[in-house]
Amino acid sequence: MASTKQRKRKKNAIEPLMPPGVPSDALFVNRTELTNAIVKKGCSITVSSVLRVLYFAIGILMGIAAVVGRVFFGVDTLITVLVLLLGLMTVWQGSRLPMESARSMISQLMKAEKQNPEARTRVTFATEQAFGVVMPDGTARTFPWGDFSRAVATMDVMCLTTAQQSVLFILDNKGFLRGTPGDFAVFLAEHIAPEDRNGFQKWCDKTCRTLDNWSSIQQQKKAEQDEAKAAKKAAKEGAKKSGKGPRA
Known part of the structure; x- marks a missing residue:
C-alpha cells in the first residue's frame, strides 16, 4: 500500500495546473465530464442488485406459472398470454x-446545462480527512469519509455513495489530474469501511455484473456489425461512382 509520504512525493511530481478551489493538501484530484455514457456506467454499478434480481425472479416465476396453469389446469388462453x-x-x-x-x-444535467455550459463538469478531490467537490462558484463542499457507505469501481469509472445513497459521485478513471485510479482505489479501501454484504447480496452483484457484461458484448457486436455494413455500403457506392467515370 502506498504510504502518505509516497503519495505526497507523487503529488509533487510534474502535473497539470490544478483547477481553482482545489486545496493544496489534496492527494487526489479528478475532473470528470458527466457524459451520458459515463452516467449510465456509474448507475449500472450502483443500483441495487438485489432489487434487480428480485424483478427478474418475479417475472420468470410469473412466466412459469402461466405455462403451468395453461398446461395442467386449463387456464384461459387470454389470461395466460396476459x-x-x-x-x-x-x-x-x-x-x-x-x-x-x-x-x-x-435529465437533471440537461436542465442545468441550459443555464451553465459547464454543468456536466465535476472537479473532485480527496484529502486524508474528506472527499470534496468544487462548486460552480469556485467554493468547495466536503464530505467526511465517515459519510460514505460504499465505493465501487470498474475499469472505466469509480462511484462513491453516501449513506442511503443520498449522494452519488461518479469519477471517470481517465480524468485524474493528480494520482492514479489504482492508488485511489487503495486509498478508498483505507478510508471507507467495506459494506457488510451477505452471500445472497454478493451473488446478486455477480449475477448483475454477468448480465451487464453480456449486454455490453451484444451492444459491441451490434455496433461492429453496423460499422461493417456501413463500410460495405460505402465501398459499393464508391465502386458505382468509379464505374460511371468518363470513358476514352
Whole structure:
C-alpha cells in the first residue's frame, strides 16, 4: 500500500495546473465530464442488485406459472398470454432499472446545462480527512469519509455513495489530474469501511455484473456489425461512382 509520504512525493511530481478551489493538501484530484455514457456506467454499478434480481425472479416465476396453469389446469388462453406479457414486462423493467436512474440524472444535467455550459463538469478531490467537490462558484463542499457507505469501481469509472445513497459521485478513471485510479482505489479501501454484504447480496452483484457484461458484448457486436455494413455500403457506392467515370 502506498504510504502518505509516497503519495505526497507523487503529488509533487510534474502535473497539470490544478483547477481553482482545489486545496493544496489534496492527494487526489479528478475532473470528470458527466457524459451520458459515463452516467449510465456509474448507475449500472450502483443500483441495487438485489432489487434487480428480485424483478427478474418475479417475472420468470410469473412466466412459469402461466405455462403451468395453461398446461395442467386449463387456464384461459387470454389470461395466460396476459400473465406472460406481465412477466416479460417485469423482467424488462428489472433490466432497465439502472437506465431509469441514469435517465433521471441525465435529465437533471440537461436542465442545468441550459443555464451553465459547464454543468456536466465535476472537479473532485480527496484529502486524508474528506472527499470534496468544487462548486460552480469556485467554493468547495466536503464530505467526511465517515459519510460514505460504499465505493465501487470498474475499469472505466469509480462511484462513491453516501449513506442511503443520498449522494452519488461518479469519477471517470481517465480524468485524474493528480494520482492514479489504482492508488485511489487503495486509498478508498483505507478510508471507507467495506459494506457488510451477505452471500445472497454478493451473488446478486455477480449475477448483475454477468448480465451487464453480456449486454455490453451484444451492444459491441451490434455496433461492429453496423460499422461493417456501413463500410460495405460505402465501398459499393464508391465502386458505382468509379464505374460511371468518363470513358476514352
